[in-house]
Amino acid sequence: MSGQTPGAGEPLKGLPPEQLPPVSGPLTGGESATSPKADDFAPAPRQNVFLKELLRSNWVTTLLAIVAAVIVGGILMAVTNKEVQTASVYFFSRPGDTFVAIWNSVYGGYEALFRGSIFNARADDFLTQIRPLTNTLGFAAPLIAAGLGVGLAFRVGLFNIGARGQILIGCAVAALLTFNLDLPMFLQLPVTLAAGIAGGAIWGGIVGLLKARTGAHEVILTIMLNYVAIYLVQWMVRTPGVLQRPSGGQPISAATPANAQFPELFGPRFPLLDWGFVVVIGATVFVWWLVERSSLGFRLRAVGENPHAARASGISVQRMYIYAMLFAGGLAGLAGMNQIQGAVTTGFDSTIDAGIGFDAITVALLGRSRAWGVFAAGLLFGALKAGSFTMQASQGIPVDIVLVVQSLIVLFIAAPPLIRTIFFLPKTDAEKAAKARAKAAKKAVMS
Numbered sequence: 001m002s003g004q005t006p007g008a009g010e011p012l013k014g015l016p017p018e019q020l021p022p023v024s025g026p027l028t029g030g031e032s033a034t035s036p037k038a039d040d041f042a043p044a045p046r047q048n049v050f051l052k053e054l055l056r057s058n059w060v061t062t063l064l065a066i067v068a069a070v071i072v073g074g075i076l077m078a079v080t081n082k083e084v085q086t087a088s089v090y091f092f093s094r095p096g097d098t099f100v101a102i103w104n105s106v107y108g109g110y111e112a113l114f115r116g117s118i119f120n121a122r123a124d125d126f127l128t129q130i131r132p133l134t135n136t137l138g139f140a141a142p143l144i145a146a147g148l149g150v151g152l153a154f155r156v157g158l159f160n161i162g163a164r165g166q167i168l169i170g171c172a173v174a175a176l177l178t179f180n181l182d183l184p185m186f187l188q189l190p191v192t193l194a195a196g197i198a199g200g201a202i203w204g205g206i207v208g209l210l211k212a213r214t215g216a217h218e219v220i221l222t223i224m225l226n227y228v229a230i231y232l233v234q235w236m237v238r239t240p241g242v243l244q245r246p247s248g249g250q251p252i253s254a255a256t257p258a259n260a261q262f263p264e265l266f267g268p269r270f271p272l273l274d275w276g277f278v279v280v281i282g283a284t285v286f287v288w289w290l291v292e293r294s295s296l297g298f299r300l301r302a303v304g305e306n307p308h309a310a311r312a313s314g315i316s317v318q319r320m321y322i323y324a325m326l327f328a329g330g331l332a333g334l335a336g337m338n339q340i341q342g343a344v345t346t347g348f349d350s351t352i353d354a355g356i357g358f359d360a361i362t363v364a365l366l367g368r369s370r371a372w373g374v375f376a377a378g379l380l381f382g383a384l385k386a387g388s389f390t391m392q393a394s395q396g397i398p399v400d401i402v403l404v405v406q407s408l409i410v411l412f413i414a415a416p417p418l419i420r421t422i423f424f425l426p427k428t429d430a431e432k433a434a435k436a437r438a439k440a441a442k443k444a445v446m447s
Contacts, residue, residue, distance in 0.1 A: 055425045061413075065412035068419065070110070080397075087100075109395050112387065112391045113387035115390055117133070117135070117383035118133055136385075138382075140277075140379045141342070141378075142280075142343070144379075145338060147359075148371060149329065149335075149360065150360045151364035152290075152331065156300045156320060160218065160222055162207060162221070162357075163328075163360045164356075165222070167336035167356065168353060170196040171233075172233050175243055175253050176236075178191050178195050179253075179257055183259065188257060189259065196340075200332045201326045202329065204329020205326045207325045207329075208326060212322050233350045236253075245347060260341060261345050287327075288371035300323065302315055303320040336352065339354070363377045366410065366413055
């Protein structure tokens with residue numbers, strides 16, 4: 001029977017390997033006519049791919065960072081509320097009182113924030129109801145201008161934290177050169193505006209020039225020039241014949257001439273909103289065009305992405321640094337002009353920036369250093385500032401809570417993996433690759 005061909009039901013023993021039937025399947029790693037192939041699987045639905053990419057986007061991460069900061073801010077409101085503290089003493093006997101107190105504190109706080117920054121439904125007429133929105137726009141204008149300058153520098157790889165000094169010098173130059181001209185308004189106003197922008201640009205250009213020629217780090221330069229600007233303006237407003245107000249010995253400058261002030265945009269019922277906001281919108285359009293559409297903007301972005309590759313392709317990196325800081329300083333000077341030509345026209349001293357110089361860093365980070373992103377971030381921070389006063393007045397919530405919310409927004413923006421972990425968002429390809437590398441390195445060490 002050894003020479004007989006085996007039947008279908010007989011065992012295939014004794015045959016050489018080349019005469020054995022092929023064996024394949026999912027457990028062998030081979031493929032057969034009936035085993036599924038990689039190409040046999042249908043691709044993921046397009047809506048799933050779109051949703052996954054949407055959840056990975058920067059806009060979703062930014063929005064959820066704001067949501068997370070608002071949640072933490074609500075917790076702080078509840079913890080610091082006296083009614084919540086009182087009700088929590090007998091929580092186990094009457095827990096409902098505690099939850100009601102928590103709801104009242106959080107809802108009351110954010111309702112006051114909305115009422116003070118967007119729309120006040122308690123007012124008698126429509127114009128008074130929308131006044132909070134105009135206050136928000138007025139507070140946002142200098143934040144947007146300075147944030148555009150910081151964001152533009154970020155796009156070129158420069159960390160400009162000298163907006164405060166650039167604002168101060170812009171105000172000082174405008175006051176020195178234009179306050180005593182006594183020109184008609186159609187000349188005095190633009191001349192004052194141009195002088196302030198030029199002053200800020202010069203102060204920022206010093207940083208760019210030193211960075212380009214000596215390689216000095218822009219962070220150190222801007223920090224030191226901030227102090228130089230602060231003490232220089234303090235000396236100016238204390239010295240008669242320089243910037244000190246002629247009548248009296250107070251350390252404050254003369255008031256901004258009436259013909260150099262921005263006119264109110266919608267009349268005296270909305271005093272905080274003037275034509276400076278329109279100028280800021282124009283500056284936003286200009287920065288967007290400059291960075292995203294112009295050939296100079298392409299070179300600036302190339303330097304920001306990789307200065308060595310930009311230099312190898314023939315771009316003058318040093319020149320781009322100077323240009324970037326000139327633009328950044330000029331935009332900070334525009335923020336200063338929004339202060340002395342709009343918000344504070346009775347005279348200024350070394351505190352005229354009102355923290356705008358450092359808030360601009362936060363605005364630029366939140367806006368991802370994009371022109372319209374910075375514009376939206378400035379509106380958000382303007383709303384927080386406008387609404388904080390109503391929160392404090394009507395609910396007794398400290399303004400510091402709003403500052404905490406602002407800080408938390410930046411914290412969460414700076415840590416996108418944390419946001420994706422909190423809200424169970426899909427990880428990016430870069431995060432997956434980093435996790436795989438870490439896992440492989442750990443496995444190699446253990447082996």
